[in-house]
Structure formats: C-alpha cells, structure tokens
Amino acid sequence: xxxxxxxxxxxxxxxxxxxxxxxxxxxxxxxxxxxxxxxxxxxxxxxxxxxxxxxxxxxxxxxxxxxxxxxxxxxxxxxxxxxxxxxxxxxxxxxxxxxxxxxxxxxxxxxxxxxxxxxxxxxxxxxxxxxxxxxxxxxxxxxxxxxxxxxxxxxxxxxxxxxxxxxxxxxxxxxxxxxxxxxxxxxxxxxxxxxxxxxxxxxxxxxxxxxxxxxxxxxxxxxxxxxxxxxxxxxxxxxxxxxxxxxxxxxxxxxxxxxxxxxxxxxxxxxxxxxxxxxxxxxxxxxxxxxxxxxxxxxxxxxxxxxxxxxxxxxxxxxxxxxxxxxxxxx
Ligand SMILES: [Zn+2]
Numbered sequence: 001x002x003x004x005x006x007x008x009x010x011x012x013x014x015x016x017x018x019x020x021x022x023x024x025x026x027x028x029x030x031x032x033x034x035x036x037x038x039x040x041x042x043x044x045x046x047x048x049x050x051x052x053x054x055x056x057x058x059x060x061x062x063x064x065x066x067x068x069x070x071x072x073x074x075x076x077x078x079x080x081x082x083x084x085x086x087x088x089x090x091x092x093x094x095x096x097x098x099x100x101x102x103x104x105x106x107x108x109x110x111x112x113x114x115x116x117x118x119x120x121x122x123x124x125x126x127x128x129x130x131x132x133x134x135x136x137x138x139x140x141x142x143x144x145x146x147x148x149x150x151x152x153x154x155x156x157x158x159x160x161x162x163x164x165x166x167x168x169x170x171x172x173x174x175x176x177x178x179x180x181x182x183x184x185x186x187x188x189x190x191x192x193x194x195x196x197x198x199x200x201x202x203x204x205x206x207x208x209x210x211x212x213x214x215x216x217x218x219x220x221x222x223x224x225x226x227x228x229x230x231x232x233x234x235x236x237x238x239x240x241x242x243x244x245x246x247x248x249x250x251x252x253x254x255x256x257x258x259x260x261x262x263x264x265x266x267x268x269x270x271x272x273x274x275x276x277x278x279x280x281x282x283x284x285x286x287x288x289x290x291x292x293x294x295x296x297x298x299x300x301x302x303x304x305x306x307x308x309x310x311x312x313x314x315x316x317x318x319x320x321x322x323x324x325x326x327x328x329x330x331x
Contacts, residue, residue, distance in 0.1 A: 002263060004061055004090065004256040005237050010249040012216040013188040016224070018237050019057045019262060021092075021180040025050060027264040028094050029177060031303045038098075043177075044106040045079060045096050050175020051153045052084040053094045054182035057262050058171070059122070059157075060086040062184065067126040067135075073142075074119045075112030078102050082112070085301075088127075090256065091265035093301040109142065109149040116149065118142040120156050122164075138164045161186075168214070170221040174229040181232045183240070185224040187217040220248065266302035273297045273306040274316050282317045289313055 002024040006017050028049075033040035041049065056071040063069070066088055073082040078100025086092040102111060112118040120142060125135040140160045142150050150156050154171040161169040168187040175181070223244045231240065241250065255261070277285050277295060288295050295308040308316070 001257045002261055003237065004057065004261050005241075006061070006253040006256075007241070008251040009216070009220060009245075010251050012220070012248075013214065014185060014217050014220050015188055016183070016185045016220075017058050017061060018183050018240065019054050019061070019181060020237060021050070021054055021057065021262055022178065024092060024262050024264040025053065025175070025180040026178065028053070032095075035298075035303045037298070041096060042098065042102045042106075043104055044102055044111060045082075045098055046177055047175050048073075048079075048108065048111065048153065049082055049084070049094055049096050050180030051173040051182070052082055053086075053092060054173055054175065054180045055153060055157055055171065056084040056086045056094075057090065057092060058182050058184040060088065061090065062186065063124075065124055065126075066128070067124055070121075070123040070125060072121045072123065073112050074121065076117035077110060077112050077114035079111040086262075087265075087267075090260075090262045092262055093264065093266050095300040097300070108151045108153065113142040113149055116141075116143060116147075120153075120160065122160060168217055168221070170224045172224060172227045172232055174232040176233055179233050183224055183227055183232065185217075185221055187214055220245070223248075266299060266304070268299040268302060268304060270306055274308070277308060277313065278316050285313050285317070 002019075002021045004017065004019045006015070008015050029041070029046065032038060040046075052071050052073070056069055059071065060069040068085050068087050070083065070085045072084075073079075075081060078098060079102070080097045080099050082094075082096040084092065084094040109118075118141070119139050121137055121139045123135050123137045126133060129135075138160060140156060140163065142156055144150055144155070144159070150159075152173075154173045157171055158169050161167050167189065170183075170185040172183040173181070227240065227244060231243070235243070237255070276297065280288075285295060289310050293309070295313060297306045297308075298304070299306075
C-alpha cells in the first residue's frame with residue numbers, strides 16, 4: 001500500500017518525509033496502458049511522471065493549504081505537458097502528453113527542455129475560492145543560475161524551494177513501473193513569522209541560521225543525498241531511515257496509509273465535461289455533432305470516456321440558469 005512517513009530530528013531545526021507510492025502509482029500506469037488511444041508511457045516518461053507524483057505528494061504534505069497542489073512541466077521537446085495533482089487528503093492523479101519520439105534513455109532536457117524553454121510550475125489552487133481569487137503559481141526554468149540545463153527534477157524543485165520559500169531543501173526522487181518514491185529533508189525556519197519565536201524576537205544580524213549555514217541541516221542533507229535510486233525504490237521505509245540516520249534521534253509520526261495516505265482518485269465528472277462543451281460554444285459543439293454524431297471526451301487522468309449525443313448537447317445549451325440574463329432594457 002502507498003505510504004507517507006513524516007519525522008523530525010529531535011532538537012534540531014530539520015524535518016523530513018518519505019513517500020512510497022505503490023498501488024496508487026500502478027493504478028495511474030495501468031489506466032494509461034489500457035487506453036487504446038495512447039498505450040503505455042515510454043520508460044523515461046514513466047520515470048519522470050513518477051518522480052513528479054512523488055514530489056507533488058511531498059510538497060502537498062509539507063504545506064498547510066486547503067486546496068490542490070499541481071506540479072506541472074510545460075515541455076519544450078517531445079513531451080509537451082507533465083502534470084501531477086495532489087489534494088490535501090493526499091488523493092492524487094497524474095498524466096503526461098507525449099507528442100514526439102523519445103529515446104529509451106532520454107534525459108530530462110531531451111524530453112522537456114530541448115531549446116531551454118521548458119518550465120516547471122507549482123500551482124496552489126484554493127478549494128474555496130473567493131470571487132476573483134486566482135490560484136497562486138510559481139514558475140521556474142529548467143536551467144540553473146548559469147543557464148545550464150538541469151537533468152534532475154529534484155534539482156529543479158530544490159532550486160524552486162530555495163527561491164520561493166527560502167527554505168533549504170534536499171530531495172531524492174526515483175520511479176520505475178512499480179514504485180514512485182521520494183525523500184524530502186527540509187531546514188525549518190528558526191526565525192520569522194512561521195516560527196514560535198515570532199517576528200522581531202531576535203535582531204542578531206550575524207546568525208548561524210542563514211540558508212546553507214546550518215551545520216545540523218548540512219550533515220543530515222549530505223546523509224539524505226547519499227540515498228541511491230536503487231535503495232529508494234527497493235528498500236522499505238524503516239530500512240532507509242535506519243541506514244541513513246542511525247546516528248540521529250528521529251521523532252516519528254504515525255505513517256499515513258490507505259485512505260489517510262496517498263491514494264489515486266480522479267475528480268473528473270460529467271458536469272465538468274458539460275461545462276467544457278459549453279465553453280466551446282453551441283456552434284462549435286453542433287459542428288462536431290454533424291461531423292461525428294457524438295461528442296466524446298476522454299479524461300487524460302483516469303481514462304474515463306464521456307459521450308454526449310445530440311440530445312445531451314442540446315440540453316447543455318438550454319440548461320436552466322445558463323441562459324443569458326435578460327437585458328435590463330427589456331424588463
Ligand atoms: Zn478522470
């Protein structure tokens with residue numbers, strides 16, 4: 001079963017998390033494989049999408065936010081879009097759109113950053129939006145500060161966390177066709193509003209708590225970074241934590257599994273598809289009906305097919321509440 005483990009390093013400003021997606025990840029892959037229009041993902045796409053799904057789960061579990069966290073790569077290459085979405089209840093879904101040919105050993109930049117224009121976006125979409133409220137989105141390029149192409153998703157996300165959250169973060173990610181897993185180690189903010197110490201409690205300008213200058217964090221981060229892909233994919237969480245941190249004092253939280261842990265779920269539905277068809281406009285919808293007899297829309301995340309015939313489509317455009325409000329002049 002898929003699982004999420006959170007832990008603290010006792011007395012140190014460092015926290016960590018491990019996610020292992022097994023059943024949830026295989027569900028995503030098997031739904032894709034059984035989609036006759038697309039077939040299974042190529043191996044390098046499976047690996048990237050799995051890493052994104054594991055990373056998005058860690059990032060969602062790491063924030064207090066009532067809404068979906070959506071991790072996306074807008075590709076500049078044969079892989080056009082890669083998306084992983086995780087809700088606060090750790091329900092998750094993911095998909096990728098592959099348009100071109102991919103080598104079996106394609107690297108990140110071959111897939112999504114061929115000309116250096118690939119982007120990674122992290123979106124926080126509030127569950128109960130206020131009128132006019134926009135989702136928060138942070139976007140980072142897939143290159144380092146010197147413009148060199150990054151070849152690991154973990155490097156892209158570490159860079160993002162440092163830039164946007166000002167938090168030292170170490171990520172180790174790995175995925176194959178059975179497991180998508182990740183380890184996150186993060187230095188807790190010792191100062192600032194997010195901390196008990198509050199604002200203005202300490203005004204010492206020379207502090208050991210600067211980014212990259214906390215010895216405890218640095219030691220733990222080096223240990224974490226020594227975890228290999230093979231170990232992360234094959235070892236159970238207990239073994240990983242013991243091997244990496246046997247000299248540290250860990251405070252463990254109850255592991256989250258089953259419906260309390262990471263699990264696959266898709267939020268698509270007939271109503272949303274109807275909304276999308278309404279967005280096309282009546283003329284466009286009717287021209288599709290003339291051409292094909294039905295409007296058929298498949299969900300990219302779960303593979304479910306939605307069919308609207310002429311009667312269904314007519315209903316979409318005459319549904320009560322959807323008509324244009326009467327003009328004030330006419331009343
Ligand atoms: Zn769906």
